[in-house]
Amino acid sequence: MKGSKYAILKMVESSSFLNILNGLLKKSGATVTTYDNWMPKSIRYDKEAELNDFLKYNFNPELATAITEWWLYKDATTPNWDLISTCTINGKRGIVLVEAKAHSYELENESKGKPYDINTKSDGTKENQKQIGKAIEQANIEINKKFSGVAISRDNCYQLSNRIAHAWWLANQGIPVVLMYLGFQDVQDMNDGKNRLFTTDKDWQDCFKIHAKQVGVDKIIDKNVDCGKSSFVIICRSY
Helix, strand or coil: CCHHHHHHHHHHHCCCHHHHHHHHCCCCCEECCCCCCEECCCCCCCCCEEHHHHHHHHCCHHHHHHHHHHHCCCCCCCCEECEEEEEEECCEEEEEEEEEECECHHHHCCCCCCCCCCCCCCHHHHHHHHHHHHHHHHHHHHHHCCCCCCCCECCECHHHHHHHHHHHHHHHCCCCEEEEEEECECCHHHCCCCCCEECCHHHHHHHHHHHHHCCCHHHCECCCEECCCCEEEEEEEEC
């Protein structure tokens, strides 16, 4: 185990975890306390969280079913998150979603997205791809009512696009969200001579903003995106 996953687990196991996390969340409106629940828990219990499972046990089963039906045509694996935690956002129970990176290639490698594969043999896979495309498009249309120029898509920067879409969906259900892209600095276990590590906060900020710009997400970094029942914000931090 190495890279951003191991870095997250070490952070979670730290006796200063809550101080670290709340420091990263400063100015976002979110606070995490010992009364909150988060996944993963430790290096021993290192399972990454799926939102439907997290919603089922920390909010209600109806939300878990609804998010799965919105995202997928039929049963399949939904996106995993490096860290999910309940929290309080401006006095309301919400969710912190964390996507972590340890080197620039992790962003560059996912820029190609997940184009629709017309040659796939599985009808279920075809339908799931269509459903995911519709879900992201729905989120994009609604976000553009507030911030024009955002262009999240199944076929471009897929991971970033699906992260934004899920944050929008949760906020649209009345759950406020802080979506944090977290760059870990100097992750030496990924220093193989090929990966470009982040050595400063500016390294990470510049890398993420260039990536986000491909789908117009640079327009909403640190902006409160009102989704009707609640809102979400995307923040970029390093540790």
